[in-house]
Amino acid sequence: MKTENILEITRTNTNISEEKRAALKEQIFKYLCFFATILPLCLLAWLLADTFIRGFSRLNLDFILGLPSRFAHKAGILPGLVGTLSLMLLTTLIAIPLGICAAVYLEEYAKESWLKKTIELNVSNLAGVPSIIYGLLGLELFVRLLNLGPSLLAGALTMSLLILPVIITSTRESLKTVPNHLREAGFALGASKLSVIRRVVLPLAMSQIITGAILSISRAIGESAPLIVIGAATYLAFVPLGLLGEFSALPLQIFHWVERPQAAFVDNAAAAIIVLLIILAIFNGGAAYLRQYHEKKRGCL
Amino acid sequence: MNYYVGKREKILRRLIELGLLASGVLSILITIGVLYVLISKTWLFFEQVSFRAFFLDTVWTPLFSSQRFGIWALVLGSMLVTGVAMLTAGPLGILAAIYMSEFASSKTRKSLKPLLEILAGIPTVVYGYFALTMVTPAMLPLIPGLNSFNALSPGLVMGLMLIPTVSSLCEDALYKTPRELKEAAYSLGARKLSTIFLVTLPYARSTIIAALFLAFGRAIGETMIVAIAAGMKANFTLDIREPIQTMTAYIVQVSMGDTPQDSIEYLTIFTVGAMLFIITFIFHAGSKIILRSKFKAKT
Numbered sequence: 326m327k328t329e330n331i332l333e334i335t336r337t338n339t340n341i342s343e344e345k346r347a348a349l350k351e352q353i354f355k356y357l358c359f360f361a362t363i364l365p366l367c368l369l370a371w372l373l374a375d376t377f378i379r380g381f382s383r384l385n386l387d388f389i390l391g392l393p394s395r396f397a398h399k400a401g402i403l404p405g406l407v408g409t410l411s412l413m414l415l416t417t418l419i420a421i422p423l424g425i426c427a428a429v430y431l432e433e434y435a436k437e438s439w440l441k442k443t444i445e446l447n448v449s450n451l452a453g454v455p456s457i458i459y460g461l462l463g464l465e466l467f468v469r470l471l472n473l474g475p476s477l478l479a480g481a482l483t484m485s486l487l488i489l490p491v492i493i494t495s496t497r498e499s500l501k502t503v504p505n506h507l508r509e510a511g512f513a514l515g516a517s518k519l520s521v522i523r524r525v526v527l528p529l530a531m532s533q534i535i536t537g538a539i540l541s542i543s544r545a546i547g548e549s550a551p552l553i554v555i556g557a558a559t560y561l562a563f564v565p566l567g568l569l570g571e572f573s574a575l576p577l578q579i580f581h582w583v584e585r586p587q588a589a590f591v592d593n594a595a596a597a598i599i600v601l602l603i604i605l606a607i608f609n610g611g612a613a614y615l616r617q618y619h620e621k622k623r624g625c626l
Numbered sequence: 627m628n629y630y631v632g633k634r635e636k637i638l639r640r641l642i643e644l645g646l647l648a649s650g651v652l653s654i655l656i657t658i659g660v661l662y663v664l665i666s667k668t669w670l671f672f673e674q675v676s677f678r679a680f681f682l683d684t685v686w687t688p689l690f691s692s693q694r695f696g697i698w699a700l701v702l703g704s705m706l707v708t709g710v711a712m713l714t715a716g717p718l719g720i721l722a723a724i725y726m727s728e729f730a731s732s733k734t735r736k737s738l739k740p741l742l743e744i745l746a747g748i749p750t751v752v753y754g755y756f757a758l759t760m761v762t763p764a765m766l767p768l769i770p771g772l773n774s775f776n777a778l779s780p781g782l783v784m785g786l787m788l789i790p791t792v793s794s795l796c797e798d799a800l801y802k803t804p805r806e807l808k809e810a811a812y813s814l815g816a817r818k819l820s821t822i823f824l825v826t827l828p829y830a831r832s833t834i835i836a837a838l839f840l841a842f843g844r845a846i847g848e849t850m851i852v853a854i855a856a857g858m859k860a861n862f863t864l865d866i867r868e869p870i871q872t873m874t875a876y877i878v879q880v881s882m883g884d885t886p887q888d889s890i891e892y893l894t895i896f897t898v899g900a901m902l903f904i905i906t907f908i909f910h911a912g913s914k915i916i917l918r919s920k921f922k923a924k925t
Binding site for chain 1: 639642643646647667722728748749752754755758759819849874877878887899913
């Protein structure tokens with residue numbers, strides 16, 4: 326009787342301790358996972374905070390509106406800033422209409438055929454091609470073959486090729502969200518395919534298309550490798566004007582300063598990074614706002 | 627409205643349709659362009675340099691007077707940085723995905739996801755700055771023998787950048803594990819931990835592998851971080867404390883200098899580009915094939 330009791334007690338005891346151990350294990354694993362999620366964010370916060378502190382003292386109007394210089398404290402980012410903004414504008418004008426047209430073709434017109442399959446496969450593969458390879462294509466095609474030189478236009482065309490697959494994919498996703506019965510309602514009223522696309526599909530999908538376009542343009546803003554390959558200047562002592570002239574861009578200017586051994590130039594790089602990140606934040610914030618607006622609108626539909 | 631369609635209108639419509647078709651076909655032309663440029667220049671390169679000198683050598687010095695073209699020095703450099711990046715992004719990305727899909731409340735999940743996505747949105751030149759001016763100096767006192775240009779810190783920073791690439795795909799897959807499967811495990815008395823390891827993770831396995839492949843392809847093609855922080859010295863070594871050069875960084879190095887057109891130095895960047903293209907293509911296509919076969923198996 327007594328021994329049985331003891332056995333019973335030890336058994337429950339081990340059960341409890343096993344239970345506890347399992348619960349503890351689970352807790353530990355949970356905190357490990359939590360740590361893995363938080364750690365990258367904390368690291369990023371540290372890196373950004375340090376950069377902001379370092380660059381903040383250099384950030385003033387003279388810096389933004391100044392030209393690069395041999396003297397770190399006199400140098401500014403105007404050529405890079407103007408280059409980035411004009412590159413952005415040109416890339417938008419070239420890539421977005423083309424991307425939307427291609428997406429409309431694939432979603433609305435193309436029948437299931439080898440051509441559609443080939444284009445789809447091709448777009449998905451292009452998304453995996455490293456950006457520097459687009460630089461090599463741009464170097465041979467635009468800079469040499471079309472004889473544009475390392476110009477703003479060549480840079481914008483190269484960037485357009487780079488983001489085209491991204492725009493096509495995101496636009497297709499937006500077109501897919503337009504319910505089919507709305508298209509059919511249009512057809513039932515006797516509208517042609519083209520007018521259904523123009524009057525029904527595109528207006529409904531537009532804010533989502535624009536969101537995707539903004540995100541892909543913001544990818545182009547931060548990109549520097551293809552621009553270096555086509556021969557864009559990392560140091561430009563004048564403001565680039567004109568499509569066929571030399572140009573620079575903000576990321577290239579940052580690259581140039583980071584490479585300099587003097588600490589004062591690294592401060593400049595930090596300040597230029599702040600400007601670049603602010604531009605990107607504006608873009609991404611705009612995209613997020615548009616997405617919310619779109620969700621609200623869809624809610625009413 | 628459209629009872630009668632005039633001839634001009636018909637032609638206009640046809641033209642618009644053709645325009646749409648043309649922009650669809652443009653993407654194929656891009657691929658053809660890339661392939662043509664890489665292949666034609668690589669061809670010219672191999673007219674001057676033998677396959678032997680390219681594939682059976684480990685010294686890469688095309689810019690020196692004693693030129694040697696052993697591509698493995700660059701490939702190993704790329705692999706080294708990528709290895710560090712994958713060892714960082716792989717475990718952290720998968721664990722973060724498990725946290726968000728299994729442990730976090732839906733509210734936390736919704737706010738954590740976009741926060742992690744920020745990591746992927748930061749320009750790579752900024753990551754290069756982080757690696758060179760902050761991560762390397764922070765590690766110099768900790769790791770004896772660490773060079774101020776090395777493979778370790780660009781690898782770590784690249785890993786940080788790739789975390790969302792791994793975590794977002796994995797998280798989707800984990801989250802979509804059918805409820806019945808999890809509940810079956812619970813009803814058999816399994817704890818959450820064993821359910822995660824025996825049900826959810828195996829279910830999402832192929833997506834996780836696909837995500838890792840995708841991240842690997844990106845890491846190999848990543849340029850600016852290594853160009854800034856890894857040093858520009860082709861080095862056939864497995865020591866991550868040493869300066870190395872990757873395929874991408876070599877292309878940048880040549881592009882920054884003045885090399886005469888169609889000289890052998892100029893041709894090397896296309897040959898290296900072709901090598902890079904092949905490697906990234908294998909990993910990207912591998913990832914897509916895994917994802918597609920999984921999709922097919924489910925339907």
